[in-house]
Amino acid sequence: MIELGKYAGTVLAAYGVSLALLAGLVWQSIVANARARRDLERQEKNG
Template identity: 60%
Template sequence: MMPELGKYAGTVLSAYAVSLLLLVLLVAASMIAARKAARALKDAEERRRNG
């Protein structure tokens, strides 16, 4: 399933690894931002209800 990469194997595999790492970081950052936004919305709704 893995193509023969020859002398470029290290470069290609490291590019895949960096890309995967960046995707993981983007997903994590998005999840953190979503939680922060949900928390801020919940706080704003509580403030609106209470006064």
């Protein structure tokens, strides 16, 4: 691993927060897609 010196904690925390936010955005997109697909199927079924 790259030596980060005295800023290692801050840098790793920033990476952790960034990864958590990206994972949250991916999860939110998947859930929104599933909801939209379900609503569209319901709309098509009901005419």
